[in-house]
Amino acid sequence: MAKRKNVLLILSDQQRLDTVGAYGAGLGTMIQTPHIDELAKDGMKFTNAYTTSAICAPARASVMTGLYPHKHGVIDNFTDIVPGTPLLGECMRDAGYYCGYAGKWHVSPTRTPEQCGFHEGKPFMGYAFPGSGVFPHLIFNQPPDNEPNYYEEYLKENGFTDVDVSHGFLGNNPALQIQEMFCKHEGPIESTIEYFVAHETRRIIDLAKNQDKPFFIWANFWGPHSPSIVPEPYYSMYDPAMIPEHPSYCDTFEDKPYGYYLSEKMWGLGDYGWKGFQEIIARYMGHCTMIDDMVGLIVDKLKQEGLFEDTIIIYSADHGDCLGAHKLIEKGAFTFEEIYHIPMVVHGAGHEDNDSFVLLQELMPTILDVAGSKPPRPVDGQSILPLMQGTQQDNGRREVYGEYHNHFYIARQRMVRDHDYQLTFNESERGELYDLKKDPYQLHNVCYDPAYAAVKKEYLEKMSRYMKETEDPAGVWFHRIKEFY
Numbered sequence: 324m325a326k327r328k329n330v331l332l333i334l335s336d337q338q339r340l341d342t343v344g345a346y347g348a349g350l351g352t353m354i355q356t357p358h359i360d361e362l363a364k365d366g367m368k369f370t371n372a373y374t375t376s377a378i379c380a381p382a383r384a385s386v387m388t389g390l391y392p393h394k395h396g397v398i399d400n401f402t403d404i405v406p407g408t409p410l411l412g413e414c415m416r417d418a419g420y421y422c423g424y425a426g427k428w429h430v431s432p433t434r435t436p437e438q439c440g441f442h443e444g445k446p447f448m449g450y451a452f453p454g455s456g457v458f459p460h461l462i463f464n465q466p467p468d469n470e471p472n473y474y475e476e477y478l479k480e481n482g483f484t485d486v487d488v489s490h491g492f493l494g495n496n497p498a499l500q501i502q503e504m505f506c507k508h509e510g511p512i513e514s515t516i517e518y519f520v521a522h523e524t525r526r527i528i529d530l531a532k533n534q535d536k537p538f539f540i541w542a543n544f545w546g547p548h549s550p551s552i553v554p555e556p557y558y559s560m561y562d563p564a565m566i567p568e569h570p571s572y573c574d575t576f577e578d579k580p581y582g583y584y585l586s587e588k589m590w591g592l593g594d595y596g597w598k599g600f601q602e603i604i605a606r607y608m609g610h611c612t613m614i615d616d617m618v619g620l621i622v623d624k625l626k627q628e629g630l631f632e633d634t635i636i637i638y639s640a641d642h643g644d645c646l647g648a649h650k651l652i653e654k655g656a657f658t659f660e661e662i663y664h665i666p667m668v669v670h671g672a673g674h675e676d677n678d679s680f681v682l683l684q685e686l687m688p689t690i691l692d693v694a695g696s697k698p699p700r701p702v703d704g705q706s707i708l709p710l711m712q713g714t715q716q717d718n719g720r721r722e723v724y725g726e727y728h729n730h731f732y733i734a735r736q737r738m739v740r741d742h743d744y745q746l747t748f749n750e751s752e753r754g755e756l757y758d759l760k761k762d763p764y765q766l767h768n769v770c771y772d773p774a775y776a777a778v779k780k781e782y783l784e785k786m787s788r789y790m791k792e793t794e795d796p797a798g799v800w801f802h803r804i805k806e807f808y
Contacts, residue, residue, distance in 0.1 A: 328671065329531070329634040330420075330539045330690050331524075333621070334386070335614055336379060336427060337548035337653065338640035342611045343666040346370070350604070353561065355612050358619035359638055359668055366636075366670030367677065367711060373723045374683045377642035377654040377662040378730045379548075382683060383430045386641075387411045387439065389687030389702030391726060393795050398728035400450060403431050409699045411687045412440025412539075418694040421534040423527035426520035426543035427451060432468075441541075443530055445473035445523055452545065453516055454552060458488045463502045463550050474519050486510035488552055492602060494591025504592075504652070505606035508554035512613070515554060520544050521617035525624045532628050539690065542621065547610035547644070549603075549653060557609035563601035566608075571659075571764040572597055574649040578768035580752035582734055583657055587650045589731070600647035607646060635671040635693055635711075637686065648764070655730050658738040658747045658755070659765055663725055672711035680720040680741075681707050703793060724789040726797075735797050739786045746770075746782035750800060754808055756782065783808070 341349030344356040345363035375385040376392050384390075384397035387410050392398050396405035404410070416422050417440075424436040424444030429451065436444045447453050449468030456466045457475050466472060478486060488506035493499075508515055524542040531538035546552075576584040592599050618638065625631040643662040645651035654662040665683065685704035691697055692706035709715035722741040727734070737748045745765070747755035756770035756779055769775045783805050790798030801808075 326633070327537045327695060328693055329537045329630060330693050331621070331625070331634055331636045332386075332539075332541045332686065332690065333544070333618060333636065333638045334383070334541070335544045335638075335640045336546060337642060337644045338611060338614075338666065339643040339646060339661055340664050340666045342547070342608060343668065345668060346666065350566070350608060353565070354608050355560075356615040358615050358622060362618075362622070362636060362638060362670040363668045365674070366668065367673050367675055367713070368669070369667040369681050369707075369710070370676060370678050371680045372639065372665050372667035372683065373663050373680065373725065374640075374642045374665050376726050376728075377658075378727065379641055380429045380432075381728070382641040385684035386686050387430050389684050389698055389704060391684070391703050391724075391793055391795070392728065393726060393797070394703065394793065397431075399730060400429070401432055403433055410439045411690060412436065412541075414440070414691055414696060414698065415539040415694055416440040416442070418691065418696040419536050420694055421531050421536050421538040423531055423538065423540045424543075425523035425527055425540070427545050428543070435469075443527055447474070447545070452550075453519075454488070458486065458506075458552075460491070461488050461503070461506065461550075461552075462491060462493070462500070473523075474516055477519050477522070478514060481513070483510060483514040486514045491550075492606075495594055496589060496591030499589060499591055503550040504603045505549065505551040505553070507558045508552045510554060512554055515613070516545050516552070517610075517614055517617050521620045524621050528621075528624050528628060528630070532630060537694070539694075544614050544617070546614055547607045549607075551603075551606045551610040553606060553609045553613055557613045558606060559609075560612060561605040561608045563598075563605040566601045566604050568597045569600075569646070569648045569764075571648045571766055572600070572650055574766055576649075578753075579649075579755070580656075580734075580749050582732065582752065583649065583651070586655050586657070586731070590652050592652060593650065597647065600652075603652070604646050607644070632671075635669065638666065638668040639683065639686070640665045641683070656727055656732065656734040656736055656749075658725060658727070658736060658745070660763075663723075663738070669711045672708065673713040675713040677710045677713075677716070679707075679710055679716075679718045680723050681710065681718065682723060722785060724786075724793070726795070737786060737790070737795070737797055737801070739782060739789060744778055744782055746779070746786060748786060748797075748801060748808070750797065
């Protein structure tokens with residue numbers, strides 16, 4: 324039997340596809356991500372990778388289970404995986420792999436990585452911003468649920484006693500003065516959260532190399548999720564004035580669900596205009612470059628230990644960020660391209676980029692495929708290892724299906740899209756249909772335009788098929804009212 328490869332899965336949080344230079348689009352024409360770009364150059368990238376749900380915990384639980392959120396049970400950032408659901412960590416351990424974990428968890432609010440099959444790791448449990456309660460001048464107060472705070476311990480052990488933040492940037496909604504969009508990290512790079520995640524990953528590599536078995540390591544960065552807290556030189560690396568206005572910033576929400584308007588008002592960024600988003604995006608881009616440098620540190624460690632050639636490295640994100648698209652920030656009850664289309668770079672499997680539609684949750688059966696194993700129960704998707712290796716060019720998928728349940732407010736939402744159109748079903752709101760070839764930035768909702776009646780009917784049927792195949796509970800209401808929708 325051929326030697327099985329190690330697997331290193333690196334997942335960033337809330338990173339838009341066009342902030343990876345290898346994709347050569349949008350912000351990627353300005354941003355510096357040389358280490359990830361090198362992985363893509365010597366390996367491959369998926370150009371049409373999509374998240375299952377553009378909310379952190381549902382997406383991460385989908386990686387762990389291979390399932391859509393309505394099946395694994397994590398429909399928001401606080402619910403838990405249905406008991407008895409097979410988990411990636413457990414399956415890889417059972418396949419004879421040493422399993423390690425580093426960084427943000429956000430898969431289960433009750434079960435630790437060790438309880439999900441991982442042998443070693445120092446996670447951030449809960450919503451888990453490890454700088455909360457550590458940086459004296461940080462307003463954002465969402466510390467990890469676990470004691471101790473491993474990041475705080477790391478700072479103390481390494482003599483970083485005066486680390487703080489400055490230049491905090493908040494929206495001007497008086498009801499939401501609780502979360503900065505960005506801050507300047509006052510301390511050396513080695514004292515940042517992202518460096519700690521890289522340090523932990525390198526520590527676990529040291530543990531893994533001494534095992535008489537292959538390893539699976541899942542490393543999770545907090546960023547570039549807001550608040551983007553970055554030190555120099557990253558803080559000032561990108562000139563805000565050079566960031567062009569996003570083509571959809573002009574959206575008026577006139578033909579969108581009312582919740583989109585409310586979400587924009589909630590963040591309180593409207594009065595700043597595009598100039599405010601330029602400030603936010605510049606720090607976010609700096610955060611992406613800092614994460615890229617941390618990826619470089621991890622890759623260097625693999626090379627130093629002679630493990631690089633025997634390891635498949637996958638770099639992806641749980642979802643993206645609007646970053647001013649449609650005047651919005653972060654993610655939520657909107658199915659825009661900027662938050663569902665994600666980067667996915669693979670090194671160590673093959674050398675040809677692939678344009679197939681692939682889903683984030685398919686990493687679960689894919690990683691098991693590397694281990695020579697299969698999910699113990701059917702999952703929503705298939706291994707994309709043949710696509711990575713170039714032995715298969717097309718997986719036959721012609722559209723993707725995504726879902727949203729709850730974040731800030733409950734608004735069950737389903738999306739089906741291909742290269743031509745996207746249909747969004749909003750349970751108690753108007754629907755959305757976008758002609759993606761004519762309107763790639765999703766500015767003009769043609770759901771109720773008579774000229775698109777036949778297209779709308781076709782995509783309602785596509786959505787109906789997905790709801791039936793996946794036993795989606797949203798299908799009950801959908802099928803009762805779809806003829807009137």
